[in-house]
Amino acid sequence: MGLFEFAMILSVVVALYNIQQIKLILRDKGYTVDAFRGWLKDYRRFKSLIPKEPSEKIQTKYNMILNGLHFSLLGTVLFAILVLSR
DSSP: OHHHHHHHHHHHHHHHHHHHHHHHHHHHHOOOSSSSSSSHHHHHHHHGGGOSSSOHHHHHHHHHHHHHHHHHHHHHHHHHHHHOOO
């Protein structure tokens, strides 16, 4: 396994971790979530939840989780392209 494959796997793991964090936060806020379905619906709920939070510290934390998800998904796509183009 090369460096690009390792980076792609690491990006997928980080993306799954961020999705897990989103689902846990939504569940704690009273939303019903399913572990294996509804990822896009949960993403939209979480994104709409951020401006509703009264604390700026919590909003910053939620934005960091969302940005981590975006960058890890982007990294997964880029490293997959690099692995497939070799």
